Amino acid sequence: MSNPSNLKYTASHEWVKTEADGTISIGITQHAQELLGDMVFVEAPAVDRHLKAREECAVVESVKAAADVYAPVSGIVTEVNGELDSSPENINNDPYAAWMFKMKPDNAADIDALMDAAAYQAVVDSEEH
Amino acid sequence: MTLKTTSLNAVHRETGAKMVDFGGWDMPVNYGSQIDEHHQVRRDCGMFDVSHMRVVDIQGEGVREFLRYLLANNVDKLTLPGKALYSAMLLENGGVIDDLIVYFMGECWFRIVVNAGTADKDIAWMKKQAGEFVVPHPNPLPEGEGTQSIVITSRDDLAMVAVQGPNARSKVWSALPGSKELTEKLIPFSAAAMDSMFIARTGYTGEDGFEIMLPAKAAPLLWTKLKDNGVKPIGLGARDTLRLEAGMNLYGQDMDETVGPLESGLAWTVDLKSERDFIGKAALLANPPNQKLVGLLLLDRGVLRGHQKVHTAQGTGEITSGSYSPTLEKSIALARVPKDVAIGDTVQVAIRDKLLTAQVVKYPFARNGKAVVSL
Secondary structure, eight states, X not given: OOOOTTSEEOTTSEEEEEOTTSOEEEEEOHHHHHHHOSEEEEEOOOXXXXXXXXXXXXXXXXXXXXXXXXXXXXXXXXXXXXHHHHOTTHHHHOXXXXXXXXXXXXXXXXXXXXXXXXXXXXXXXXXXX | OOOBOOTTHHHHHHTTOEEEXXXXXXXXXXXXXXXXHHHHHHHSOEEEEOTTSEEEEEEXXXXXXXXXXXBSSOGGGOOSTTBEEEEEEEOTTSOEEEXXXXXEEETTEEEEEEOTTTHHHHHHHHHHHHHHOOEEOSSOOSTTOOEEOOEEEEOTTEEEEEEESTTHHHHHHHHSTTHHHHHTTOOSSBEEEETTEEEESOOSSSSOEEEEEEEGGGHHHHHHHHHHTTOEEOOHHHHHHHHHHTTOOOBTTTBOTTSOSTTTTOGGGOOOSSSOOOTTHHHHHHSOOSEEEEEEEEOSSSOOOTTOEEXXXXXXXXXXXXXXXXXXXXXXXXXXXXXXXXXXXXEEEEXXXXXXXXXXXXXXXXXXXXXXXOO
């Protein structure tokens, strides 16, 4: 699966999608879910919490291991995906549809500074070699 | 460091296995979904490459007496050829060097299967003890010939394939013509030889099945025959969740040289009642345990993991093995806690910045396809 070109990415393997209303959805990438394996638990941040860029704010746990999820930019949590409470495997099945939480960024320009799909792919390739 | 490989390494890679460094061995952790592989074994059957485990043959006329002294469990329970016994091997101070299965092959030949990561250490220990262990010969012999020597052989030439699950035995029988007649009447924890194969009704999953030891070069053909009979390959990831559900200890996590068998849930394997002396016995008698191993079932949402602290009314304990149980669809763990903690007690487990509630339960959690703890 290739990384969708309409998304932005972080070096810590989150994807970021800008929604029509200006909020952003955050999830973890195909590469991240593949490394972790079968997901069994997701802990999302509290709604209304203000996050700083690169702050640890959520956790995904697979059968194998737990991994932290980081805020891609600074902003306020507006919504969490409750479906993942009962169906964390959605992250394995379709990582780019299984958003974990949404944020209202403090500064929309911060999104532009994130990596595009090609730059992120280079990060993944460098980890594998 | 170059990783060690089993004779099935190329087969795993061709099958698309995800390979990991498993204690210095390049082994398959899964071939796809670990949870699917777990269910495959509980509900049907699957096969594992466990060739990294080490077979050690111990031969000589005084072998039984040597093992009576070397092992915490009593090999006198082994009277019929092929019968197997699970035992801990202890240090003088009672710490666990390893856990193992010993098979009675004949009065002058016992076979021991030990863990991969501890094999070299185990063999060195056995050789040291055998050197110090002098068995008097029953008949007087000329000077200098009055003792028997014990020969310890590491069988690096053998591979081991575990086939586990409710349908494991019947699928092995279809894959290996002639094996049914030889192994159908085997009771659990016993084995039979067939040609160059040694087929044992043992395992590490809580399911019925066989562990097959055979020449390493013959393992790929056996793997193919099993696959052709519908046996799916299963990675070592699922092996860990299967053994945890079955309440079986993992050496290095649930016990090691710093703890004894009595605080590791292995009292049932330690013979303290008979007159027999064995290495570690005096230390076990002198130091009654003040901790014990219990099962935990997480009542809150989350995942229990090794080394998380467990807060009880009697003091603090620690999780030794924890994971997600695919059969129970909850998180479970083995934990070492103060000895007065009771089944049914509620305890708090520290996970990241939170204290989550878990219940102390009697393990195993699941065996033979279903949950055996009350939820």
